[in-house]
Every structure is written in structure tokens, then in C-alpha cells.
Amino acid sequence: MPHSLSWGARSIFKNRYEFKVRICYLVGEGRDLNFWTDPWHPDGPVDSQTSIGTMLSNIPRNVSVHDIRSDSDWKEVLNSGPYGELTQIVHSGLFTKELPSYPLVPWYSSLWFPGHLPRHCPVVWQAIQSRLSTKDRLFFLGSQRDSTCSLCRSEPETHHHLFLACSYSSWVWRFILLRFGYRRKPNNGLQKEEEWLRKTFKGKGQIARAIRIAFSATVSHLWKERNRRVFEEKSTHKQQTLKDILDIIKFKTLYLKLQDIPSEKNIRISNILGLPCFSKEKSSRHCTWDPPPEDMAKLNSDASLANDQGSIGGLIRGSTSNIMVMFSWNKAPETISELELEAILEGVKLARSMDIRKLWIETDSMNALQIITGKCNCPWRKKVTLKLLQDLLTSFEMWKVSHQWREANQPADYLSKHDCPLKGIKILPTTA
Structure with a gap:
């Protein structure tokens, strides 16, 4: 140990062996780790384990961890005796040393x-x-x-x-x-x-x-x-x-x-x-809901997640702003983006069952919009949902999807928070 080191550096250098055994090693194929001296094993270097080191004394001192394994398994010399469980072999065939995890206070x-x-x-x-x-x-x-x-x-x-x-x-x-x-x-x-x-x-x-x-x-x-x-x-x-x-x-x-x-x-x-009070104020946004063109219907949907309970809702309106159908369902608690996809899927199913040929989808979820248009990856849990949605959309003569501000999507927002039974409700407007 150099005498020119500071007191702090000397203290750290003095305890280097205690730090070394607490380092998490990713062994990989083990080509760069010495079998005897490197602490790749959960109990420390093999050289420091006297009983086991004596049992394996026939192994050369310069051998690596990779040299004593073959085809993602230990060679015969390590398959018997107390050294049969050297460490965990994961599915990829790599050797790892894991540190214990502690609960979060x-x-x-x-x-x-x-x-x-x-x-x-x-x-x-x-x-x-x-x-x-x-x-x-x-x-x-x-x-x-x-x-x-x-x-x-x-x-x-x-x-x-x-x-x-x-x-x-x-x-x-x-x-x-x-x-x-x-x-x-x-x-x-x-x-x-x-x-x-x-x-x-x-x-x-x-x-x-x-x-x-x-x-x-x-x-x-x-x-x-x-x-x-x-x-x-x-x-x-x-x-x-x-x-x-x-x-x-x-x-x-x-x-x-x-x-x-x-x-x-x-x-x-x-x-x-004596603190500055310049809190961020909510800016007002003026936006309106516009009806779709003639011979086209517009679907507005939304989702809600509260108290470990998910729900979706939406409505389909025509070119004269007439309500064609409304729906509201309870769903299993998921992320809000996944629930938004479920809401769009249920609305598209209703539109298809009503023989609507041209559909305009509006959502206040930018994430759901980007998933449908392919601009971002879909969560793996919703791959099937996205595939069903894409198959349904191809059956329409014309369809498009766009973003709508939350202020103009209030009816769908209300329906998504409606206290409906678990099986869901579908409301058809009465005809005169």
C-alpha cells in the first residue's frame, strides 16, 4: 500500500477484500475469471474454502471457470460431493452470482x-x-x-x-x-x-x-x-x-x-x-366536438382506473350529432393505456354489429393513438387486443383515428366512470 495515499484512500484500500466479496459478478461464459482466485461463487473464492480446495487439488491453478464447464453444465469432477451445487445455472447457460435483496422501508x-x-x-x-x-x-x-x-x-x-x-x-x-x-x-x-x-x-x-x-x-x-x-x-x-x-x-x-x-x-x-408562490396554473383550452361527415359515424371512447377497478365507456354518434349507441363496462385493473385500447375495441365491435361502414375513431389517449397507428410499441399483454382491433378495422370501407382533447371528450369520460354492473351495459337511444 503506497504511503502517499490519503487517510480516506488508505481506509478504503485496507477494506478492499470486504468490498470485493460484496460485488455482484456477471460470470457469463467464465473465460475471464480464474476458477481458484476470483469470487464468482456465492461463498467466495474457491481457494479460500479449504475443504473443497483440497478435494479439487487436481485442477490446475491457472484454469478459468469456462474451462471446467461443458455444454452449459459442470464437468464430472464437479458433479459429485459437496461441490455439486456451485451456483445457479440459468436458462441461458450463464453462471451468475446474486446478492440478497432486502425489503424497501x-x-x-x-x-x-x-x-x-x-x-x-x-x-x-x-x-x-x-x-x-x-x-x-x-x-x-x-x-x-x-x-x-x-x-x-x-x-x-x-x-x-x-x-x-x-x-x-x-x-x-x-x-x-x-x-x-x-x-x-x-x-x-x-x-x-x-x-x-x-x-x-x-x-x-x-x-x-x-x-x-x-x-x-x-x-x-x-x-x-x-x-x-x-x-x-x-x-x-x-x-x-x-x-x-x-x-x-x-x-x-x-x-x-x-x-x-x-x-x-x-x-x-x-x-x-417567505417562499415564492408561482404555482403552475391550469391553462384554459377552448375546443369543441365536431360531428362526422355524412354517411359516417364517430366513436368517442375513454377509460378510467380508480380504487383497483378499471372501467371503459364510449358512444357512437352520427353526422347530425345523434347518439346511435352508448356503452359502459367494468374491466380488470390494468394500465390506463391498455384500458383505452379495450374501450376502442369494444366501440369498434359495436359499430361493426350495427353494420356501420365508415367509422371515425376519436380518443384522448395519445399513447393509444400511437399504438394503433404503429408509432410506438404495443404492450405485450395487449398484442391480442391490437390484432383483433386491426382485423375489425380492415372490414370497414373507410376508417380513421385521431386525437381529441379531454375537454371535448366529456361524454365518453362520464360513461367510463359510470357505476355499471360487472357484465356492462349497452344503451340504444329510443326512436320516436
């Missing part, structure tokens, strides 16, 4: 989100899991004599007390919540507070992002203030800590892309925090 979105502060994440990550070296843990290990909280000087310092149960930390967090319009006393611990925060402030808007920044900044500043009092014997008044956290919220969210719908509450909170 529910609080990840409160730490890692667009615009988060990376320097706060390690502290918050440890605090939520109660892994910080608080005085109660140090007292238990015998390295700390005084277990009194450094912030309030009245109760023992534990994770539950330090983060939002202490009078100092509770005052700071309550005043931050008041700025966001919530009067709440945090007395259930950091994990419960994060869970309430995650359920209350959803989405990617300005306010939700600002409160996540406030949460991580509060935890980080409280821990920083605790360490300042322990190691430097200096203290900061809680009002100054509150001001520092509010400044971070202000400057961090100042230039973020805002997506909130402008509302009285959001404007009030933005004014209190």
Missing part, C-alpha cells in the same frame, strides 16, 4: 426525494432506526457517566426523548408545524411523527417538499446542537435553531419546480415561509 420517501439535502440523510437514517450514539447507549456501554439530556438538562437522553419529546426539540418542531398550519404536539416518537408526515403531506408539490426538507433539517440540527453542547460546550438558543431551519427551507425550495394547484392555504403558507 416505508420511510424512504421522507429522506430521498427530488431536492433533498444529502448531508441530512445519514443522521435522519440513523435516528429513525434508533442507531445514533445517544447518552443512554453510551452509559450502558460504560463510556458515559452522565446520561442527562444535553438540550433540556432534565431527563435521560434517549432516542425517543431527544427527538421531539424533549422540551427543546418539541418546541422547535411545534413551531415549524405551526408555520405549515398544523397545531400538533409530537409525543409519539420520531417514527410515528414521520409516518404521520408521510400520510398527511403527499405528492411532489411545493408544500409537501418543503415539509420533508423541514423534517430532515430539524432532526439534523437537533443532533448537531446536541453534539455542539457535548463536545464544544457551546449552546444555541432554540429560536436561532428555528430560524436556521426556516432559512434552509426557504433557500432550498426557492428554485424548485413547483407543481401545487394554487389555493388559499398554499398561498398563505408560502407567504409565511
